[in-house]
Amino acid sequence: MRDLVIVFGSSAITNPHHHHLRCYATAPEPNRKTKSNSSLTKIFPSLPQQHSASPAPVSAAPSLSSHFSNVVRWIPDGSVEYYADFASKLAEDGRIEDVALIAETLAAESGANVARFASMVDSDLLSKGISLNLRQGKIESVVYTLKRLEKVGIAPLDLVDESSLRLMRKLFRAMANSVQVEKAIDLMEILAGFGFKIKDLVDPFDVVKICVDVCNPQLAIRYACLLPHTEILLCRIIHGFGKKGDMVSVMTTYEACKQILDTPNMYIYRTMIDVCGLCGDYVKSRYIYEDLLKEKIKPNIYVMNSLMNVNSQDLGYTLEVYKNMQKLDVTADMTSYNILLKTCCLAGRVDLAQDIYKEAKRMESSGLLKLDAFTYCTIIKVFADAKMWKWALKVKDDMKYVGVTPNTHTWSSLISACANAGLVEQANHLFEEMLASGCEPNSQCFNILLHACVEACQYDRAFRLFQSWKGSTVKEALHADDIVSKGGNPIPNKLKNHGPGSLVNSNTSPFIQASNKFFFKPTTATYNILLKACGTDYYRGKKLIDEMKSLGLEPNQITWSTLIDMCGNSGDVEGAVRILRTMHLAGTRPDVVAYTTAIKICAENKSLKLAFSLFEEMRRYQIKPNWVTYNTLLKARSKYGSLLEVRQCLAIYQDMRKSGYKPNDHFLKELIEEWCEGVIQENSQRQDKISDQVGDEKVVGRPVSLLIEKVATHLQERTAGNFAIDLQGLTKVEARLVVLAVLRMIKEDYMRGDVVIDDVLIILGTSEAKSDSGNPEIAVKEVLVKLLKDELSLVVLPAGQRAIKKDVHYVDDENQYPEHTSANTRRPAILERLIVTKASLYQWLQRKK
Known part of the structure; x- marks a missing residue:
């Protein structure tokens, strides 16, 4: 075999110094034809390309010749201009990794010529090659090649044009929405070192969500550090893990925040406290607050409000935080007073709520605060829960005096205040006043009125209101109900749906006309209330169940428990147990209330064997009995007839104590x-x-x-x-x-x-x-x-x-031993x-x- 000398024509190499390069190639097969072309890739069709994801190391001088050893043996005596032109041709064909290899080899041979090489490479062709690789989905290869080029002095930002940037966004978004999110963050860390705007590549919140879903706080923190507003993303990470209840990852992120951020960030402290409340770990929220005070950091009003809100179940601690606010000279805002009123509502402290309300009104009169609808709604709810309906109506007058319009929640609380006190007529009057003010009622308002009728044992009235609301206007329902309540006979056609204007005539008030647009939309809670009004009429209750299913409403545990109790009131033990079994088949898991209701029915009807079998069944389903369950079983027998019965009750007694x-x-x-x-x-x-x-024998204690x-x-x-x-x-x-x-x-x-x-x-x-x-x-x-x-x-x-x-x-x-013996x-x-x-x-x- 002999060597064949290939001489390039002037059209093949544009470099004026091409005569310094000699190529020696193996002689081709006899039937093989050699053809010159202006493209170097056509001259060397088998020139290998690199597809490795990791960057190739900077090699010594022989690396370039070994890379091309399959085709040609190089004698590197060409000029820098030639290498630049050769690299540009490779870039044009999309072989950007080979360009990086030429640059690295040239840097290893003669570091002084690298700067010239970087300035002479055609950046447009190199950008074209990068775009070609991105269209082929080779984002990883592009990023690592840019890293190699950056080391030899070629700026990556100059090589990525707008079209390439759009391709990058598309590829990174696809990676961020898959299991490759970690690889995507690795690549974005490299690009961030080049000065790329990482927030433009992919939606930051999407990346954070995926990191939270895969439970990787370290990965989420790494990504947050790539963006300019790191603290915002860190708060998002903390909140995301908090919603999952993952306090370990929350604390990992919190400790990282203290290391990353140079100054204390109140937004992060507030988010941490809110997350502690979200996870039910109110004690940890107190530790965070104490750490702030130990480090002589003054919390702002938002941190203090979050702390009071998380600990609103503890009235004493909330009031202590409020006093510390005054000591730290942190001015309370309207949210602070709303949280204090909420705490009083949860604790049932009406007296304290009144004092706070008076203080808030005093500050409002001084121009320091402006009470909002939430404040009035909260204080009304305090009075409603305490059945102090007169005080609740007084608060409504205060709202009108200062020009605050009651919203739907405020009206619901007012109606509830009268309903809790058993004042059905007053609650109905408030409902009419609500409609007159132009406030649209929600299902809660309707349910409160129905509940008031049921609690007052006005079952027929509850059903009349329900039927009227369901198929007629609100005002029609109220008017029809007033007719019956005054002793007259209900007008049948008035209780049916006759359209929006059936009761409206020329003398109708504007308030009645406005109310015609409101229609009642029953909820599951509505039917649960009506089931209680059925008494022992099981078939009427069953009809209600069928009706709610036809409306797309599914019975819940309260629905089934009420239906079971309905059977019990009529003495139908078998029916009650049958409903309990149907509850299982319907896909609703019976709770302790359902089982206790069925057990109580069995006990009252002397079906004690069935009652104890239901108790064992609920234990098998790992449903924990409550005090009513145990007490019902222990009192089921007035006397014991056998040892088995005694053992049963003793076992229940011991389990109850445990x-x-x-x-x-x-x-x-x-x-x-x-x-x-x-x-x-x-x-x-x-x-x-x-x-x-x-x-007689009495043993004290x-x-x-x-x-x-x-x-x-x-x-x-x-x-x-x-x-x-x-x-x-x-x-x-x-x-x-x-x-x-x-x-x-x-x-x-x-x-x-x-x-x-x-x-x-x-x-x-x-x-x-x-x-x-x-x-x-x-x-x-x-x-x-x-x-x-x-x-x-x-x-x-x-x-x-x-x-x-x-x-x-x-x-x-x-007395056993002589006196001289020791006592x-x-x-x-x-x-x-x-x-x-x-x-x-x-x-x-x-x-x-």
Whole structure:
């Protein structure tokens, strides 16, 4: 094989110094034709292109020749002008990575010529090559090539024209909306170093949202630092994670803010406090405020207002913050007073709300404040909740005096104030006044009026209003209702839809004409209110359910619970349970109210087995019972008939106490006493209270729950017929009760086929606990012996005594030792025990059979 010398014509190379370059190529195949062309890519069609995402390293001198080794072996003795022209031709064909490689190789060989090379490369052709790559979607290749060119002195900003910038925006937006958001931020960090305006490439809020969605606060912070208004984006990041409830990411961003920003930013502090309220972590909001004070930073009014608003559930702390505002010389604004009124409303402090309202009015008269509709609406709501309707109407007069027009929420609060006080007529009058003022009512106003009628047991009136509003004008409904309320008969055609002008004549007032445009749009809450007005009429309630479904409204948990209660009022237990099952099938998960309502219906109709099965079902669905649920089940029985029933109620009692609810211990104790007395009653003895049989006994400060827990322990934790009754710490009455409970359990187990296989051991306690402090002459032991021997004819023997080694049972015995013996000498306490023999128990069970 021999070498072939290729000589370029003058048309191929425009560089005047082209004769300094010699190329040696491998001889072609015999059938291969070699053709010269003005384009270098046609001369070297197999010249490789780089597609690597990462920038190529700056190589040594031989790198360029090795890059082209597949086609040509270079002898780099050409001029800078030639290299610039060659690079321009490559750029024109879109091979910008090769341009960067030539520049890097030239910089490695002769750094002095790089500046000349950068100035001589055709920037228009290079821009054209960049645009070509961007049209092919090679954004990553373009960015890393720009980085390489920037190192050799070629300014990237000069190479990206407007069309290329538009292509960049399109590609970056596509990356930001996919899983490539991290790669997009990496590239934007590089472009930011070149001076590109990053905010023009993609919507910053979109990038932040995606970073929040992927739970990557570090990535979001990196992007925020690329933009001029970093603090705004940081607040957006904090708020985004706060809406997700991700306090870990919130705190990560907050700590980064303190490192990034040179000066404290009140907007970030306010956002942090608001997010703490959003996540329900009001304690952390207080820590942020305390940190500000420790660093001698004076918070502004917006930070203070946010802090009071987040802690509005705590009246004391909110008032303390308000006092600190005055100490820090931070002037309260209208928002401050609105938050204080809201706090008083939540706390039910009408007196304090009145004082704050008077203070706000005083400042308004001084020209320092201007009370808004929200202020008046809040103070009206305070009076409405307290049923102080006269005060609420007085506030309405104050609004008119200062020229503030009541809005829909204000009118709703006024109507609610009268409705809560049971003043249906007054609420109706306010509704008419609202329409006369030109204020359009919402569904809440209608629902408040309906609720007022239902609470006042004016069920027919509620349905008349509903039917009239649903198909007629508001004024028609009010007028028709007034006719009936005055004792007249309702006019049928007036209660139907006759169009906007059915009741309007030449004498109609402008207010009535204006009201014709308002039509009632029922909500789910509307139908829930009307369901309560159905009483025991299940079919009417079912018709309402069907009607609301036809309007596209779905029944909620309140709807189903009300329907269940409706069945219960009519005594239909099966219907109530059927509705509960239908609730499951309809896709609505029953809550504790629905189950409790059904359980209450079963208990009231003596379907106790079904009630307890519903309780177990709600536990399987992990629905936590409330106090009403537990109390309903515990009071379901007036007496216990079997051991199973006692165990059921004791289990519910213990579960209730573990859940933090306080049960009625005395009620349960009386039932257990009655059940235990069954052992005595079957022996033909009269039924008396146990406490009467053993004498009056009052133990001050002793909770009844200790006795019930003791009974529960012995009735639920027995082991294979072996009984050991621990009576330590119990009084005479309690000890007798526990023993009778165990005997009743033995008797019922025997009737089911269980055999007594051992004696019953009764542990009385240490010897010093023989007598009871309430009646020292009658020991617990004597009471039990009398019960077992005399009343039940059982054989009771003292068990073998043994010394108790534990220190807690050691007692002093000064009479045991001579006087010269130390008084601190102690001996082991003796644990007294009784045994009820197995044989006597068997005979007793035979007699009871």
